[in-house]
Amino acid sequence: MGLVEVGMRVVRGPDWRWGEQDGGEGHAGTVVEVGRPGSSTTPDRTVVVQWDAGSRTNYRIGYQSSFDLRLVDNAPVGVRHQNHICDGCKKQGIAGIRWKCARCFDYDLCTSCYMGDKHDINHPFIRYETSSSSGVDINPRKNASKVPLQGIFVGAKVIRGPDWDWGNQDGGEGKWGRVTEIRGWDNESGRSVASVTWLSNTTNVYRVGHKGKVDVKYIQPATNGNIYLQHLPILGKPEDGVNTNGVSSASSAPLQLPFLVGERVRVGVPLEQLRTMQEGHGGWNQKMTEIIDKVGVVHRITDKGDVRVQYEGFPSRWTIHPGALTRVTSFSLGDIVTVISDASRVRDLQKGHGEWIDYMKSILGKNGVIAKVYPDGDLRVNIEGKTWTFNPLCVQIVPHNSEYNNTMKANERLDQTGPSVSSAPSTGSTEIEGPNSLVDQLVREAAQGHTQEVSQILTTHSDKVPVDGRSGGKTCLQVACHQGHLDLVRLLLHHNASLHMADDDGDTPLHYSAFGNQPEIMELLLRKGANINAINKGRCSALHVAVNKQHPACVKLLLKYNCDVNVQDSYGDTALHDAIGKNSIEILEMLGNSPHLLLSLKNKRGFNVLHHAALKGNNFATEKLVQRARQYVDVRKDDGFAALHLAALNGHRQVTETLLTLGRADPDLTNNKRQTPLLLAVSQGHLEVAEFLTNQGANVTAADEDGETALHLALQRQLSVSGTLPEFSPVFTCILTRLQSVNLENNYSLAMACFLVQKGASLTAVNGKGKTPLDFINDTTAIDILQSYTEQSSAPTASVRLDMDLRALDLAAESLRPDVAGTSHSPSRLPPFSECPATPPQHSISQPVSPAHRVIASAPSKIRNPPQNSLDTQEDEFHKFNGEAMEISNEDTEAGNCIICLESPSNVVFHPCTHCVTCEECSSRVKKCLTCRQVVLSKVTQDGRILSSKSRQPSAERLRYLETKIAEIEEAHSCSICMERRRSVAFLCGHGACVVCAHPLKTCHMCRKPITRKINLY
Structure with missing residues (x-):
């Protein structure tokens, strides 16, 4: 198993022991987060999975040598075998896993055809996860067990899910829709989005794995055929061993060393060998001699399987042959490690990593517990009651951690009552630990605002209880800032409590004060030197927190102290992006007036703030942004959507009016699919928006890349809008009233068509399929x-x-x-x-x-x-x-x-x-x-x-045509051997015959393949 990425679709694996968290055996889920070294919530070699059923938690993909998951589809992350055709369904470019017959020449299947028993099930196959995979031998499918694959597939009933960001497109909280199609997102990914038709008859696509997001969850799953569970790759497990029940490594293929993004690696071969291996794998550069002994971080895996590595201190990344790299063991909090015994080697490795003192000779070869993993990879290790900073190359993981813990935990707790020391006194730092009972008491008293009790503990036990000791991952300063205990915060700062200490999520005391809406404490912290732009592990600053919690007083204070308004979180959103989604006018006013605001910043979905305002329908923000920078009105995203497209697509009439009148937007601007705002509004049945666009001069005859005009879209789709007449649409109100008088009530498709025809839309325009609007x-x-x-x-x-x-x-x-004859x-x-x-x-x-x-x-x-x-x-x-x-x-x-x-x-x-x-x-x-x-x-x-009331006899040409069609129909349903009886038996190869002719056959008379099964047709 190679690179693990968010968006992969998975099912339960061999070491599963988590009951029905996934919804049951064969139920699918999506990887939404990949673990990283040093994380306490999602450690290295684990992933977080969002199951289609709705639950979400983390699972092991090598952690503790256990593997909880199997990969069922990697097409959502963009894996595609571009130069291979599936010989089952004949599709060019196999998306996801490729299955190659090991017995037949050049015979490939996609996952759907492989699991659907296409080709001879007695033949062994080779499984290729990516185009650069070495391949894994798979035993024949015959007699292998299968289970139904269930989840969000065509036919499933779904409701909004964990990553829902689409307002009331579904009709409101609790409304359900039906999945009508699973497809890819342009050329970025395959089988990563679901097309859902809601009860309101609106249809949209939603992410089911695209970029690791899942917008919907099922309330009634659908089945997508059956799968050979044991033939699927085990997520996170290298392919250099033998798997269970039918999977072994391809002996003829070279060993493919797996690396995960974020793993720490170093070059493990001599310099001359590296120079030779680099040919055709990134090439050789003389500066590579500087990275030989350095530890780097895997940035990504290239299409060829080479590894892109980022080294600290080097602005560029290096492409390195995977065989030249070795993995530097990743460590997590609580891991048991042994210090290597070679004193000279430890002395050399410690340079720049905590340094060396002669006292460290006494701990060589001894075991300890990792207390902290620093961002640069260095470790804080507790050994016999003392704390040391080590280069990770100085220690080795002790196997069988669980057994060792039973013999060591009590001793560690007793030894920790003594003072902590630093392995490098020059740093002046000490490990922040203390007796659990006193630290817990200190934090508990701080949370309740008991200033005198906190003062007494800090004074009486100053040698045992550090002011920055943590209970439940939080310090007393953090909880005091959140609760708003101003006097207590002053006391803690007087005792030199750290302004920069962060919890497990990276939140500092300033973040806590923003969460708790405590502007006075924020000002005190800032005056004492707190970092106003500090970010947590989600890359959120205190300004992000204050905006999301809608605390205008905190936002005002942060702006007063000149915070950076352009900080982007892990989703690429600035504070203004968040404020637009929250629709707080007061906060929007303050952020919009900031002189340092950069309106061109885009989030990871490609939306600048004006795009985001149009998407959310926030007219106040739209007006503010247009007045400030009208030049961004017609700026388009990577997919060609400008702000006006987004407003029209989502039915935001006021935003549309603002963009056209105040922003002077181009009403006929097209996106990458040549769709104008009018085409998008009509496709979704937004009557008011369509009327306003046409009144502003939008071209009613414009066609998209499929030749569809607005009139085509209006008539071929059953448009659905709210049951009330449009408030700002006098023309549509009149048309709908008129239709109601002839028993065509609520026919919004026809109303839209009447309006477009009245405005000059062509009833004879031909689309890409040769259809005119009249044909619908x-x-x-x-x-x-x-x-x-x-x-x-x-x-x-x-x-x-x-x-x-x-x-x-x-x-x-x-x-x-x-029966109507004789009536008028x-x-x-x-x-x-x-x-x-x-x-x-x-x-x-x-x-x-x-x-x-x-x-x-x-x-x-x-x-x-x-x-x-x-x-x-x-x-x-x-x-x-x-x-x-x-x-x-x-x-x-x-x-x-x-x-x-x-x-x-x-x-x-x-x-x-x-x-x-x-x-x-x-x-x-x-x-x-x-x-x-x-x-x-x-x-x-x-x-x-x-x-005669009968129509004229058809012409001779028409008769010949009908006779030909009848002959074709008869031929299609007749036995191709005797040409007399009806074809009533089908073979697995797809051909068939009548029951009489099929009985003696052992091989197919058409393709000569062995007949393994005969199926009666009714």
Whole structure:
């Protein structure tokens, strides 16, 4: 097993003894933190796993020689075998682990195909975790046990999880959604995000391993096939030994030395050998002679498997052959170690690492307990009651720590009652330890603010209890600062309590005072010389703490003392990033007025503060930032998203308005996928934002990289917004009211489409799949309504009107049922446009109208005794705008042309309405009259012939096409041997035959592979 990284997907491993923490055997989780040397919470050779079921804790990957986890997928961390094709699913570039058949030439499978029993299960395989792995032999899958892989996969029901940072996209706390797809994030990672559709019908992607983040957890898992558990690599375990149940090292492959990021290493070969090994592995540089005896830290592993090492004192990192490096043992608090016995070697190694004194000869070869691991790797070791600082190369880990502890702990406690000494008196430092009972009492009294009791303990036991002694990892000064005991803090500072002492999380007394909202104590600490910009292990300063806890008085004081407002935490967030998320106006005002604020700083997700304000919908922060630096308005992230894209995507109308009006943002700025803010707003159903963008000049005909226009997106997706009418959207309010009157209540997709058409969106634009917006409409009423809004657009063309009429004819024919014969269908009355003052007509009333509407003007010359009913009045009103009747061109009707083809004369009369508007050819498809919408019961030509209600016979070309399709269907389902019976048996290779022909077969007649199993098809 090579490099362990956050984002890897894992399941329980061979040494698992933690019950059902993971949700059960085969349930998946994600590595979200990798242990590091010196950490008390996540020590070296451990990882923290966020299980899909929701629990989160740490597990061993070599710690105490135990391995709790197996790697099930490393595609989320970007592992990809670019030059290999899966021979099972034929996908180029195998993502994650590659499985190579050891018996067949050049036959590779991805994990999904391998676990799905593709290829011969009697063949052994070689497993490659990365493109640079040496490979591990895997025994055949036959007779190996399998378990279902369960977790966040397609079909799982999920709710917001531990890293959720997306507001109410899910509809609010406790709302659930369904996973519809697991995919990668661009080219960065594979199978690392999940597409989730929420109950509100909104769909978004969420991280499930991408960069070690998990946004959702399941409430009902889904199964992603079965896995051979014993064939998976053990997380953190080197591949140079034999694994259990079917895994052994590839004997023909060179040994691959595993190193983890953060491990301490040094060159372990002679200089000349290193020079030779470096060829093709980073090359040789004469300055490398200076690092031979130095200890470095692994920065990363390159794609070739070489190791990038950072050495202290060297500005650049060195690429070194992994075979030239040896691991420097990592130590943790409480480890039992032995000092080496070679006095001369210890004397040399101690230079610059605590130094050497002759008294140290008495402790050579003796055992001790590690009390502290310094950031540079040096160790503080308790030996026989005294404390020494050692170079880590001077000590060795004692095996079987647990057994040794049972014999040593009591002696250590008794010996520690004596004074501590330093191995290097010149440093002037002593180990901060003391009798547990007195230290605990001191910290307890400090927490309660008992100044006199603390003073008495410090005075009476000054030789035994240091003022900076810790109980539960905290000093008395830290707890006093948090609780706000000002007099006690003064007393402790008088006794020289350390202002810089940090707890296990790196928090100093100044951090504690910020946590406790104690500005007076903060000022006292700062006046005494506390480091105002000190950071904890999360790289948070006291300003970060005060902002996150929303303590404005503390923020004001820190700014008064000129703290650094640009410090970035471990996520890359500045204090202003945090303040935007907390939405504290008072704190935002103070930070926004800071003269030293750098607005260009980005966090690790690529968001500057303006991006973050747009993402969170914080309009106050947006206004403040735009006023201060308008030049950042159109600055885009690496994915091309600017602030306006983020505001539109998340439906923040006020932020959108601020960016467009105050910031003068470009409304048609595109991201890397050529999406404009309008396209993003429409895709999510944000009506108010879409209306405001179009009113500000956004291009309604713009298309993304797939050719999708806003109208495509509106009609092909079932948009969902809140049940109330938009507050700041008068046009949409009018449209939705109008739709409600024709029983199309809450049809936001159609409302959006009507609005876009009215603004000039094209109904005939073709996307990348050859589809027009009309192809997504399945309702004749919707066609009617869209047609009415098309007449309002700036330039409705004759071709558009004809396309809409033909689409209406197709839908009418599909929807007609036999039981409606003899009934009259009148369309619901649509409110005239004069009832929507917010949508005035955009064209001249003398503009040409669609062919379907020309019937109204031409009808008198073609209708025989037309019935007088409300339809005539309704059609008149339908074509009125602001009380003026439309002028209808009757060029075609005067010529007597068919209103569909516009070529042949109209010579067919529909009954019972008696309208005559089509030719004999076109009338064959008509089921409702195009003028009055009545059902056509019979059709009579002008010479008296009664036409059949059946459609005309298809052409010979159409018949040949249908015959070919039927033959193809029959062939696909017929036995490929006898070509007579239906194929009813399938083989594991994917081919099949009928039950009669399949019975005697031993090998597949198509691919010649052995038939190991025959499956009946029903």
